[in-house]
Amino acid sequence: MIPLAGVIGDPIAHSRSPLLHGHWLRRHGIDGHYIPLHVRASDLGGTLALLPRLGFRGVNVTLPHKEAVFALADEATDRARAVGAANTLTFRDGRIHADNTDGAGFIANLRQGAPDWAGDRPALVLGAGGAARGVVAALLDEGVPTVTLANRTAARAEALAGQFDDRVRTIDWNDTGPALADHALLVNTTSLGMTGQPPLDVDLSALPGDAVVTDIVYTPLSTPLLTAAQARGNPTVDGLGMLLHQAAPGFAAWFGVTPQVDDDLRRAVLG
Numbered sequence: 506m507i508p509l510a511g512v513i514g515d516p517i518a519h520s521r522s523p524l525l526h527g528h529w530l531r532r533h534g535i536d537g538h539y540i541p542l543h544v545r546a547s548d549l550g551g552t553l554a555l556l557p558r559l560g561f562r563g564v565n566v567t568l569p570h571k572e573a574v575f576a577l578a579d580e581a582t583d584r585a586r587a588v589g590a591a592n593t594l595t596f597r598d599g600r601i602h603a604d605n606t607d608g609a610g611f612i613a614n615l616r617q618g619a620p621d622w623a624g625d626r627p628a629l630v631l632g633a634g635g636a637a638r639g640v641v642a643a644l645l646d647e648g649v650p651t652v653t654l655a656n657r658t659a660a661r662a663e664a665l666a667g668q669f670d671d672r673v674r675t676i677d678w679n680d681t682g683p684a685l686a687d688h689a690l691l692v693n694t695t696s697l698g699m700t701g702q703p704p705l706d707v708d709l710s711a712l713p714g715d716a717v718v719t720d721i722v723y724t725p726l727s728t729p730l731l732t733a734a735q736a737r738g739n740p741t742v743d744g745l746g747m748l749l750h751q752a753a754p755g756f757a758a759w760f761g762v763t764p765q766v767d768d769d770l771r772r773a774v775l776g
């Protein structure tokens with residue numbers, strides 16, 4: 506049977522995952538397909554039961570199903586358990602295996618884009634949604650000594666910090682600018698700066714000159730935050746690489762080849 510994989514979400518039309526997996530399938534000469542599937546929450550359980558019978562080896566999972574599929578899975582990796590959500594499912598031996606590769610994708614992108622990043626110094630993360638949760642967990646795993654969290658809605662930042670130990674502390678959203686001093690990494694996990702959203706307006710003047718600035722937004726590739734950071738000479742890493750790196754483990758599990766994340770892939774995904 507021709508190997509199949511795909512991505513499930515609601516909505517799904519905007520997903521770039523078919524472009525990137527399609528590129529890897531062609532590049533490795535694999536006779537397989539990667540298919541976007543629009544799945545509503547009410548159809549999730551039925552779809553996960555059906556897909557393996559249709560020849561699917563697994564699927565990526567995007568909004569809003571990441572938590573729900575974790576709950577439906579038979580087994581989960583430690584890193585999926587750590588965030589209570591999954592973005593990669595593999596169907597094997599009649600069971601659903603859940604993994605979460607977002608955090609590892611974030612770190613791989615950071616390491617590739619900013620090889621000199623000082624991971625032994627504090628990081629500041631903006632936002633307190635699901636994306637922030639994955640990023641904070643990955644940074645702590647990577648050995649970052651402290652993570653400062655700032656979110657427009659302070660209660661959400663406090664709730665998120667409460668899921669970790671005292672290495673994670675919160676500050677008021679309006680104090681972000683002055684708090685940037687002493688941080689070696691600034692991460693935007695909010696939707697601010699995305700096409701159609703207001704820009705993220707933060708005063709970078711206190712940020713150390715060698716601090717890395719990264720955004721998980723990748724439409725546009727250079728967000729107003731990254732443009733402002735570049736203008737003052739800080740190293741920056743755009744968010745597209747996180748999407749590319751988080752996809753690699755799923756492709757390897759489903760199609761048996763570990764794919765490369767390189768400029769050819771970036772071009773294919775940008776279209």
Ligand code: ATR
Binds near residue numbers: 631632657
């Ligand atoms: P995700 O799972 O992708 O992180 P989310 O849970 O909707 O998505 O979180 C979006 C993040 O963007 C939140 O931190 C949100 O802040 P609130 O918790 O205060 O809602 C942040 N965000 C969205 N629009 C914002 C805005 N206009 N100003 C500041 N923060 C904003």
